[in-house]
Amino acid sequence: MTTGADRPAEAASEPWRDPRLPVAERVDDLVARLSAREKVAQLSGIWVGMDSGGEVAPHQHDFAQDPPDWEALVPHGVGQLTRAFGTRPVDPEIGARGLARTQEEIVARGRFGIPAMVHEECLTGLAAWQATVYPAPLCWGASFDPELVRRMAFRIGKTMRALGVHQGLAPVLDVARDLRWGRVEETIGEDPYLVGTIGAAYVAGLESAGIVATLKHFAGYSASKAGRNLAPVSIGPREFADVLLPPFEHALRAGARSVMNAYTDLDGVPAAADPELLTTLLRDRYGFTGTVVADYFSVAFLHTLHHVATGPQEAARLALAAGIDVELPTVDCYGGPLVAALADGSVDESLVDRALHRVLTQKVELGLLDPDWSPHPAVTALDDEESRALARELAERSVVLLSNTGALPLRSGVRLAVVGPRADEPGAMLGCYSFPMHVGVHHPDVPFGLDVPTVAEALRESFDLTFAQGCGVTDGSDEDLAAAVEAAAAADVCVAVLGDRAGLFGGGTSGEGCDAADLRLPGRQEELLEAVLATGTPVVLVLLSGRPYELSRQVDRLAAVVCGFYPGEEGAAALAGVLTGAVEPSGRLPVSFPAAGATQPSTYLAAALAARSDVSSIDPTPVFPFGHGLAYHPATWVSVTGPAAWPADGSCRVSVTLHNPHDTEISEVVQVYLHDPVAEVARPLRQLIAAPRVALPPGATRVVQLDLHADLTSYTGRARDRIVDTGPVELHVGPSSAVAHTVLAVSITGSRRLVGFERVLQPLVTVVPG
Numbered sequence: 134m135t136t137g138a139d140r141p142a143e144a145a146s147e148p149w150r151d152p153r154l155p156v157a158e159r160v161d162d163l164v165a166r167l168s169a170r171e172k173v174a175q176l177s178g179i180w181v182g183m184d185s186g187g188e189v190a191p192h193q194h195d196f197a198q199d200p201p202d203w204e205a206l207v208p209h210g211v212g213q214l215t216r217a218f219g220t221r222p223v224d225p226e227i228g229a230r231g232l233a234r235t236q237e238e239i240v241a242r243g244r245f246g247i248p249a250m251v252h253e254e255c256l257t258g259l260a261a262w263q264a265t266v267y268p269a270p271l272c273w274g275a276s277f278d279p280e281l282v283r284r285m286a287f288r289i290g291k292t293m294r295a296l297g298v299h300q301g302l303a304p305v306l307d308v309a310r311d312l313r314w315g316r317v318e319e320t321i322g323e324d325p326y327l328v329g330t331i332g333a334a335y336v337a338g339l340e341s342a343g344i345v346a347t348l349k350h351f352a353g354y355s356a357s358k359a360g361r362n363l364a365p366v367s368i369g370p371r372e373f374a375d376v377l378l379p380p381f382e383h384a385l386r387a388g389a390r391s392v393m394n395a396y397t398d399l400d401g402v403p404a405a406a407d408p409e410l411l412t413t414l415l416r417d418r419y420g421f422t423g424t425v426v427a428d429y430f431s432v433a434f435l436h437t438l439h440h441v442a443t444g445p446q447e448a449a450r451l452a453l454a455a456g457i458d459v460e461l462p463t464v465d466c467y468g469g470p471l472v473a474a475l476a477d478g479s480v481d482e483s484l485v486d487r488a489l490h491r492v493l494t495q496k497v498e499l500g501l502l503d504p505d506w507s508p509h510p511a512v513t514a515l516d517d518e519e520s521r522a523l524a525r526e527l528a529e530r531s532v533v534l535l536s537n538t539g540a541l542p543l544r545s546g547v548r549l550a551v552v553g554p555r556a557d558e559p560g561a562m563l564g565c566y567s568f569p570m571h572v573g574v575h576h577p578d579v580p581f582g583l584d585v586p587t588v589a590e591a592l593r594e595s596f597d598l599t600f601a602q603g604c605g606v607t608d609g610s611d612e613d614l615a616a617a618v619e620a621a622a623a624a625d626v627c628v629a630v631l632g633d634r635a636g637l638f639g640g641g642t643s644g645e646g647c648d649a650a651d652l653r654l655p656g657r658q659e660e661l662l663e664a665v666l667a668t669g670t671p672v673v674l675v676l677l678s679g680r681p682y683e684l685s686r687q688v689d690r691l692a693a694v695v696c697g698f699y700p701g702e703e704g705a706a707a708l709a710g711v712l713t714g715a716v717e718p719s720g721r722l723p724v725s726f727p728a729a730g731a732t733q734p735s736t737y738l739a740a741a742l743a744a745r746s747d748v749s750s751i752d753p754t755p756v757f758p759f760g761h762g763l764a765y766h767p768a769t770w771v772s773v774t775g776p777a778a779w780p781a782d783g784s785c786r787v788s789v790t791l792h793n794p795h796d797t798e799i800s801e802v803v804q805v806y807l808h809d810p811v812a813e814v815a816r817p818l819r820q821l822i823a824a825p826r827v828a829l830p831p832g833a834t835r836v837v838q839l840d841l842h843a844d845l846t847s848y849t850g851r852a853r854d855r856i857v858d859t860g861p862v863e864l865h866v867g868p869s870s871a872v873a874h875t876v877l878a879v880s881i882t883g884s885r886r887l888v889g890f891e892r893v894l895q896p897l898v899t900v901v902p903g
Contacts, residue, residue, distance in 0.1 A: 152503045159502065160493045163245065164486060170209050171244065172482075172489050173471050178213030178252070179206060180463035181235075182220045188638055189220075189571055190429040190462065191363065191396070191646065192437070201464050211239050211249040212492060215462040218261035218296060219253050219572060222579040225263055229296045229512045236297070236508035247493075248501045248508065252300035252347075252426075252461075255339070256319060256566040257701065258524075259292050259301075262573070263582040264515040267524045269564035269699035270305060270331075271679070272531035274322035274723025275762075277802045278826050279334035281527055286335040288520055290342025297510040299499055300345040300391060304335040306380040307350055309724050311360030312751060315647035318564050318635065318679025318699060320355060322723025323751050324759060325376050326821040329383030336387040345495060347391040348384050350428060352377055352410060354395035362646050363438070366397045373399075382419065390423035390495060394457060396431055403439040405431045411456030424491045426459040427452065432466045445470035450480050458488035516583060521703055528700040528707035534718035534763040535726070540626060540671045540692035542714025542765060549598040550624035551589045552617040552665060554606045554658065555632045555677045559585035564679065564699040565635040565644025574640065585702045588630050588675060591709035599624065603665075606634040606642055607656035614657070614664055621665040621672070626692070628712070629665055631658045632678035635699065643679025652683040652727055659687075666690050675708060681722075685729040685756050696722070714765060719800050719826075721762035721869065725755035760804050760821070760870030766795040768829055771903075773866045787866060789837040790903055793829035800828045803837050804870060805896070808863035819865055823896035834903030839896050 148154055149163035164172070183193065184200050217232045218225070232251065240246040254260035258267045267289070273282045286304075293301060307316070309323040321328040332348075339346040356377060357364035368377070381392075392415060395404040404410055405427060415421045435441050435448040442448035449466040460467035474480035496502055534541070543549070555561035562585055563570050569581055589600050603609065603617030621627035631654055638646035642655040653659055666672050671692035676682070679699060688694065695718075697708050710716030771790040789803050803826075806819035823839050 149502060150504055152500075156494055156497045159497050160490055163493055163502070164489055166245065167489075169475050169482065169485070170472055172485050173467060173475070174206065174210035175212040175247070175492050176458060176471070176485070176488055177460040177464040177467040178215040178462055179203065179211055179249075180215035180220070183215070183463060189575075191638065192430055192434075201468070206464060206468075207239060208242050208244075210243045210245070210247055212459060213300075213461065214249045214251045216253055216260075217251055218259070218298070219568065222262040222573060222576050222582065225261060225296060225515050226512050228261070229510055232297050233508040233510070240508075247496065248506065250299045250345075250496060250499070250501070251297060252302060253293060253298050254303070254566055254571070255289050255293065255301035256303045256305065257564050257699070258289055258567070259296075259298070259515070260566060260568045260571055261296070261515065262568055262579075264292060264568060265520040265524055266563055266567045266569070266583060266585070266702045268528050268531055268701040268704065269318055269567075269679070270321045271318055271698040271723055272527065272700055273331050273335070274320075274327055275531040275533055275696075275698065275720040276527060276826075277327070277721050277824050278527075278530055279330050281530060282331050283334040283338035285523055285527055286338025287342050288523060290339045290344040292513075292515055292520075293344050294342060295510050295513045297508060298344070299501075300347060301339055302347045302349065302393065303339070304332045304346070304384070305349045306332045306384055307355035308376055308380060310356045310376075310751065312652055312680045312724065312727060313360035313649040314355060314357065315362055315644050315649070315679070316355070317724070318633075318643050319566065319645075322759070323725065324723070324821050325379040327723060327824065329380035330824075332380050333383040333387035336384045336389045340388045340390065343499070345390045345423075345499075346384075346388075347393050347426060348381055348389050349393045350395035351381060351392050351404065351415065352395060353399045353404070354397050357397050361648050363396050365401070366399045368399070385419055385421055392421065392423065392425050393428050394425065394431060396428055396434065398439060403435055403441060405457060406435050406439075406441055406451040406455050408455045416456065422491070424458045424495055425456050427457050427461050429462045430465070432457060432460045446474050446479070450474055453480060453484045453488060458491050524701050525703035525706060528697075528704045529710060529716045531698070531700060531720045532707055532711045532716070532718055533696040533720035533722055533761075534711065534765075535694040535696055535722075535757050535761065536688065536691065537693040537763055538671075540673055541695075541712060543596070543626060543673075543712055545595075547596065548623070548625040549592065549596040550620040550627045550670070551592060551598050551600045551630065552603045552620060552627060553630035553661065553675075554602055554604055554609075555588070555675075556628070556630035557587045557589040557600060557602070559587055560634065561587065561630070561632065561677045562700055562702060562704040563635060565637055565641060565647070567635070567699075567701075570635045570641075570644075571637065574636070583702055586705040588628075588677075588705050588708055591705040592628070592712070595709070595713055603661040604657040606658070609657045609661070614661060617661060618664050618668060621670045622668040624670055627665050627668070627670045627672045628675060629662055629672055630675045630677060631662065632676050633680070635679060649680070652680070654682050662687055673712070675712075677704075681724050681726040681757075683727050683729065683756075688756055696720075717766060717797065717799055718762065718764055719802075721760050721802050721804075722757055723759070725752050725759045726757035727752045728754045728756050758869070758871045760802075760824075762802075762869065764799065766793075766797055766799050768792065768799060768801040768868070769794055770868065771834070775864065775866075785841045785864075787839045787841065787864065789839070789866060790834065791827060791829060791837065792834045792903070793831060796831045798828065798830050800826055801868060802826050803839070804867055805839060805841075806865040806870065808865050819870060821870075823898065825898040825900070827900055836901050836903050838899040838901065840899070841896050
């Protein structure tokens, strides 16, 4: 096989191969040389092996019945290769060599030798066998630590580059709207500012490693009716602009080079066929110049699910015109049907050229068209000590202590009973887009590929404990329940580890296609919790879940509640550290824990305004609100100062003085909210605008200066006709959303409803010794 470096010297003189020329000039030269068939070939991926193993994409089995003909396709070129490592378990070194051989074949057999881009899932780390599994996105949000997330994404990107991967399908920027939705575990949280800030950090890290970050899912996916996956979205322009779009704006400013469309339709128009969304908004208004890639099979879904296209040819026309440049995961509508549409004139070749320019621009930027490009990467260990240490650090920072009556930290020598279906199961630590839960579950004969300790194993290092499962995640027997009760009754403290099993399309209680009917703990887990509480032994609840659950019936009787969400392969050690006091809890909730309700979260109709938390846009009366999190050694808030009114120039400095009176290092998250007393119910009355995490050494005092700037007169948001005058706006500053340590009433000049306000406030945070 030959590579680009092996081609004749005269070929290197072609302008598109000359790295000294401007990217646009190289792309223009190559586009002019390609035939229509070769152009179309660059606009789709090929998923080799999509017919093996279990279903990891919606309706995959339908498309797997007619896999693409590699021999017929490859001479025309290949735009993308889909999931070379994330389709089945493959040894990383063997997989990298196989990928290199495939790239060599693509180069050798194509008329111009254009390599394929390679993409993989990377939401909790590279979705490959033996690769580090980091904490899931809800943990990123709980950490309130963009810099730590950026470091994680950079390491993920380095791993991908080492294997020959170019594009990562992450981060998910959907804002959680209904906790019953199975993909809540993939979101960063329910607040637009938090999702945007953390998501932008992930983008910056991945892109700095040379990997194309792909923002998902543009836009509205998480607001589907009744929290059902793929359900329609009926949402007003105000909520769309204020809640769902800002995270994408943040991440685009951070340098994301790709966007993936949402599966859903928005007010009757599928995102994959919506030029107002994918072109007018994304490109004309936001200035995005990268590629728009189709979520898996979403172009074909225009025909098979949405029924807005009469067949594959019309689906291709609609998607291409809307602005989808690349059909993923495999060639279908952008294959023969698109070629036929070009031939009969139903699709203008200029639309193909528009998409092709974007695709080839990215390949040039990645160096794939340079004469010295080589497909042979330098494979390194995928789960090295440095990666595990980073996974541990993020897991520790993301654990949230929700309540504590004094049972924690656990005393040395205490008789401990550990019960629950999540206590001694490695998969309990991992989200649905981790390789073991996403792909590995379909290959039970293959080893896990990673060392993932359980909570019970981690606690055994410090305690002589008794373990009883009690029940399964969704099932269980009376005998198992009785055994757990017996263990709890004989102990000084019972640690109940409950929650979800991550899975896909009904294979779990959380994950894509695993939507919940209500927010009670799955199966018999609430029954187990009530049974161990009835023993009188203090019960510490540890939640390992993909969503918050409704705990209002038990919360006042629990000795403590700790939430870990899906903390990754090092999560058990992080949780054990918090439970024993070796790790100071410092996580904050990225989503609210709902109050009592029958089948869904409460709404403003179900509660008096006086009972509202004024924070959550999901549940105005939560048991534990957004931003909540306790500590064993809390910081002392010495003072908060700021102006009585917002200065005329739009600048405002708020200073927070924090002191650590303890002999151990701690950290605090300074949460700053704007409070709009007449905000509508579609979003919180208090809106997060800054949340710096501040480290405090023993005995230290730190002054946190937040320089805010507002210029509402220049606001160019989308719902201008809905902006109304309002009274003075308050600035709330505190350690959590529920406890406003100090409230400053500020009148903003020309005060008006805070539509998209986080977009015009750009906090600059400075931390100085006190």
